[in-house]
Every structure is written in structure tokens, then in C-alpha cells.
Amino acid sequence: MNYKYPVYRPNLSGNEKKYVNECLDSTWISSKGKFVSEFEDKFAEYIGIEYAAGVCNGTVALHLALITLGIGPGDEVIVPTFTYIASVNAIAYTGATPVFVDSLPETWQMSPEDVKKKITPQTKAIMPVHLYGHPCDMDPIVKIAKANNIFIVEDCAESFGAKYKDKNTGTFGDISAFSFFGNKTITTGEGGMIITNDKTLFDRAVHFKGQGLAKYREYWHDVIGYNYRMTNICAAIGLAQLERADSIIQQKRKVAELYKKYLKDLPVNVHPESKDVFHIYWMFTILVNKNDDREPLREHLKTNGIETRPAFYPVHTMPMYADRYQKHPVAEDLAWRGINLPSYPDLTENDIKFICEKIHEFYG
16 A cells, blocks of 8 residues: 555655766666775764674674573573563574563563563573664663673664763663664665674674675685674665764654644554653554554554554563463553554654544544
């Protein structure tokens, strides 16, 4: 269906075409070319980190981060169940075991108390996922990791530009992963980035992502590596997006404020911005008060040309991860009641007013 108001539409009004045409004119269209290193350097500078390595998508960024840390069979990685499937699949790719934790009802993020309960001698890492653009409560998570001598792998796929206590997400972990899929705050079409302040980890990541090519011997491979490199064309788009990142984020926050204004007095709750965080509202998400309202409301919006998405289903309920019965009541409640509304930066006040009018219409 061709929606008048899709859930997301990227803004490509900057230097994207100009830089892509430079790639085409130069014939540097694969993983070599000036835009790859330029995008990596500018991205690291923007986030406030030492090292960044571009990769071909966000899922492989997570996988690369985990294998860079040496995580594999016999290890456990603690991850929220209320997340996109890629977070958990990346753990499974390594042969490690995902250990699910519940969410906080106030922020919808990973519960530090539940993390503490799930630590075992096999725990190798914690993977905080900054869901829908809102940072996790990182102070207690960092404290737990340090006390137990375990790694932190931040999943920042949805939180580019978000801040916890004035620090960018991605700067708290040993290594962190970003996604630049077409619906992300800045996009390269498909693409991702891993970042770290640890030179050894950075060198290992670069080694693994480039087919395990030895540094000082041509066409000699000394580990089983992966073809996870970013193309020059993707990096060119990413660099152009990065140039306008602050204005895109500012506009997305404006969209969120307008939704809050026009959704007042309705039986829905919006994803709040908690104290000490800067929420970038990657997706503007509401919770209906009654589970039974969600699908009829989505259908009503659909008939009016408005695309929506359900909130992520808890991963522990999916067949390949449901081998033992678990209950995570907060995550389950959020998942069954959550709706992502159109969240792209080009939405006007009139657009948002129309969408909210249709929600008002549903509730009579």
C-alpha cells in the first residue's frame, strides 16, 4: 500500500547526490575511496570517541563487536527481550547464549536490577539497547559490568545523537554498534558503524571485517574473517547526512513535541523523556490503554493513509528463543500496547494535526 504518511521517510536534501556523483565519476564505488575514511573520522568526532569503523549494516556491526571481544560458545550475553531481533540474533551468530532481561516501565529500557539478577559465571557481556532513541540508565549498568569484570556492547542502532548525562550513547561501552538503515536518524541506505576507545579492539574489528587480511602481507589471511565492509557510495551518503545531523535531530524532537501537544486528553501514553537524558525520538511511540484497541486503531489509521508499526515483540516469545518458559511482564505489556506513528523529520504541524485528529476520531 502506498501511504500518504509512511512510518519513515529519510531526508536526502543535502550533499547526498553531489557526493554519490563524485563516487561515480571517480569509479571508486566499492569499499575503497575517500568517503569511507572521511565518514569514519567525522562520525568518531561527532560522537566523541577515538575510533570508528564503517560496516555494511547494523546487524553485522553488532556481530563484529561481539567477535572482536572474543565472545563465542559457552558465553552468555545479557540483552533486553524488548528489542529488535537483530540484537539477539547477533549474539546467536557467535554461538553464545542470549540471556533476557525485562524493561523499566518508566523508560522502556533494560532493567539494571534484572541485569544484576541474571549475572552468572558464564556472563561475558551486557548489551544495553537504547530503544526508540531513549538512552538506557547507564550508570548502574556500567557499575554492574565493572564489579563483575564483564564487557558492555552498546546497541545504538536507534539512538544516534541521544545522550545520557550529556554524553552520547555509544561512549559508555567497551565497543558499540550503530545502524544506518533507511529509517534511521541518519542513513546510508544500508550501513553501520562500530566505535571504541580501545585501539586493540579497533584493530581487531578492522582485521575481522576485511576477510581477516594480514596487515603486512598481500592476500594472506590469518584468521577467518568476514566481508563486512562499507562501500564508498554508502559512506558518501552518510557523510552528507552527518553534515545535517543536528538539524535532523532538532526537527525530530519538534515532531515529538507536536504529537504530545495534539494527543492530549486521549487514552494513550507517549514514550517519555526521563531525567538526565536527551531523547532523539527515533520512532514516536504511543501506548494504548487497552491491548484490544491497538489493532483496530492501526486499521483505522491505515484506511486514512497513515502507516504505523507495532512495537517490537519480546524476543523471548519468538519460536527460536522460546525453548524455556519465561515471563517478562513489563516488556510484554509494552509490546502488546505499543504503536509507532509516522516519525520522519519532514512532517509538518498540519500533518501531525491530521494524524492526531484521526486518533481522536477513533476514540470518538
